[in-house]
Amino acid sequence: MAGAVERCDEDPFPRPDGRTAWIRWEIRPWRQADGSIGGIIIFSEDVTARKEAMEAQRASDARYRTLFELxxxxxxxxxxxxxxxxxxxxxxxxxxxxxxxxxxxxxxxxxxxxxxxxxxxxxxxxxxxxxxxxxxxxxxxxxxxxxxxxxxxxxxxxxxxxxxxxVTEREETAKIARAAEERTRFALQSAHVGIWDLDCLTGAFRWSEILESQFGLQPGTFEGTFNAFVERVHPDDRESVRATFEKAEASGGDFSAQNRVVWPDGTTRWLRGVGRILLDERGTPVRGVGISLDITERLLLEQEFQQAQKMEAVGRLAGGVAHDFNNLLTVIMGYCELLLADVGQGDPRGVELLEIQKAGTRAAGLTRQLLAFSRKQIIEPTLLDLNQIALDLRAMLGRLIGEDIKVVLGLQPELGLVRADRGQVEQIVMNLAVNARDAMPNGGTLAIETANVELDEHYSRTHVDVKAGHYVALTVTDTGTGMTPEVQARLFEPFFTTKEPGKGTGLGMATVYAIVARSGGSVGVYSEVGTGTAFKVYFPRADPAEVVVDAPAPSAEPMLARKPCSWLRTRRDFANWPGDSCSDWGTPY
Incomplete structure (x- = not known):
């Protein structure tokens, strides 16, 4: 009979294959019938698998704890x-x-x-x-x-x-990045800079909202492909744009381009952009990034500035010529008066002298236009109501332009006053009316309108020397033949005319431009061939409480007085002026 376990243990034993086997063994006494120990019984069990599983568990627990803590x-x-x-x-x-x-x-x-x-x-x-x-x-x-x-x-x-x-640090970093991105976005939006990003591998072309607006598109409406971009480039500029991109993709690096784009409504704008094409290690283009700026207004300002400089230079020249010519004209007209006084009625020479006098009078008119254009003509700025001027001129305009042209007035009530010389304002209306008459050989309608308007900063940025503010607009519209863009581009150049030789001086519109510029205003034109032309003249609106009329400037054009002899004697041109002629005028020689 086996007794209680006397000893139990687990020990390793080497195996013939070199591995270790774990054996659990127990020793129990074997007792005889009288209770004495007759021998021992040894029980053994291979617990290698259990032992290995326990060791693996302990190792796993240790690894877990290490990972857990570290x-x-x-x-x-x-x-x-x-x-x-x-x-x-x-x-x-x-x-x-x-x-x-x-x-x-x-x-x-x-x-x-x-x-x-x-x-x-x-x-x-x-x-x-x-x-x-x-x-x-x-x-x-x-x-x-x-x-x-x-x-x-x-x-x-x-x-x-x-x-x-x-994630504190990550969120702070993201916050800083968002703030930097917002600052960059605000700067680009404030500067009206568009951004584009091209995936050269997939062809996906992403535009910012500013860039879409530069192409006349609503946000999110760009199709997102390079071909869609090229289609919106002006047809005359597409080849150069393609060539610029292809060259950049072949070599990588930065590039710049300046081209026109056509908006969906037909408007043409000028854009200037710079970009960069990124290549991978094999030289394959993978990405392109760039920015774009609408430079239309800048180009318009440059053109207007160049035009203003040209007009100023021509004006100085014209003013000097007109001044000297006016003095010579005074001599011619003076001698003509003397000769007319000497010839009797019916003398055939009188007719010839009258023709000389008429030519001199026309020359004097040309001189006045030159002086007005060169801003050397005497002006008397006063508070004027353009409505009243239009009403006063209506009858004269009817006789000037003919019965086949209908004159229509559209005058805004309570129109603001302007500070200008009445004679020059009337000259503006007359010059524009004559131009309209010549553009309507078969008759038509001439409309003269007035309105209180406000010119904003956008208008000011695109027009040299024009400040944003309140203005009074004088609009003269005809239903005539209209003008081509080429003619409109040169319309205000002095001596430019589309009329036949001998039928125009080319100073009418240049004079209008000079008078308006002198008053601090602006003049613009819109015309379509076969439809008609509209001139808009903007005069600064005056505040009656603040207006101070300038004193007349010294005369730049000497005029014959009623009794001119005392002045004539100082002129070398009249050195041989007969003394008795002055006596005829009641002035002692």
Whole structure:
């Protein structure tokens, strides 16, 4: 009969193949019938598999603990009620607690007050086996909070485990990046700079909203391909644009281009852009980035500035010529008067002298236009009502332009006053009316309109020497033949005319331009061939309480007085003027 176990142990034994076998053995006494020990019984069992499994478990537990403690993210294990039963070093450092302190807490103790209502649903989701992930605001021991990403899962023992990552630094970096991006976006939008990004491998072409607006498109309506971009380039510029991109893709690096684009409504705009094509290590283009700026207004300003400089130069020349010519004309007209006084009625020479006088009078008119154009003509600026001027001129215009042209007035009530010389304003209306008459050989309608308007900063940026503000607009419209863009481009150039030789001086529109510019205003034209032309003249609106009429400037054009002899004697041109002629005028020689 076997007795109780006397000894039990597990020992390793080498096997013939060199491996180790673990044997569990027991020694029990064998007793005889009288109770004495008759021998021993040895029981043995190969427990190698169990021993290896236990060693593997211990190694696994050690690895788990090492990973648990050394993990950079915080790790906590809680029971089903939310009380912490384990925590690693990282979460203790993150929350500011020791491990022993943390294991005395509940999940609600480390959550910001606003997060507490979400704790129970989170544990329910994890317990149900749902993969859980959410960003939380956690509460440190010192009362401060921080953002953390929490990922949780259910352990095999049924306890929830959460991995916690402090994302404070990441969110601060993202915040800084967003702020920098907002500043860049604001700067680009304020400067009206468009941005594009081209994926050379897929062909995807992305545009910013500013760039879409530069092409006359609504936000988000660009098709997103290079071909769609080229189709919106002006037909005359497409080849050069393609060549620029192809050259950049072949060599990489930066490039620049200036070209016209055509909006859906037919408007043409000028754009200037710079870009960069990025190549991979094999030299294949992979990406292109760039910016674009609408330079239409700048080009218009440059053209207007160049035109203004040209007009100024021609004006100085014309003013000098007109001044000297006017003096010579005074001599001619003076001698003509003397000769007419000497010839009797019926003398055939009188007819010839009258023709000379008529030619001199026409020359004097030309001189006045030159002086007006060169801004050397005497002006008397006063407060004027353009409505009243239009009404006063209506009858004269009817006789001037003929019965086959209908004159229509569209005058705004309570029109603002302007500060200008009445004679020059009338000259503007007459010059524009004569131009309209010549454009309507078969008759038509001439409309004269007035209105109070406000010119904004956009208009000011595209017109030299024009400030934004309140203006009075004088619009003269005809239903004539209209003008081509080429004619419109040269319309205000002095001595430019489309009329036949001898039928126009080319100073009418140049004079209008000079008078308006002198008053601080602006003149523009819109014309379509076969439809008609509209001139808009803007005069600064005057405040009657602030207007001070300028004193007349010294005369730039000497005129014959009623009794001119005292002045004539100082002129070398009249050195041989007969003394008795002056006596005829009642002035002693």
């Amino acid at each position: 993990a950079p993210e915080g790790i906590v294990v809680a029971d089903a009620d939310g009380h912490y039963i384990d925590a690693n070093t990282a979460i203790c450092r993150m929350l500011g607690y020791s491990r022993d302190e943390l294991l005395q807490l509940h999940a609600s103790d480390v959550a910001a007050p606003a997060e507490i209502p979400y704790i129970a649903p989170a544990f329910e989701a994890v317990t149900a086996g749902v993969d859980y992930a959410r960003k939380w605001q956690l509460l440190r021991k010192d009362g401060s909070t921080f953002p953390a990403e929490v990922v949780a899962a259910l352990l095999p023992d049924g306890n929830p485990m959460g991995m916690i990552r402090d």
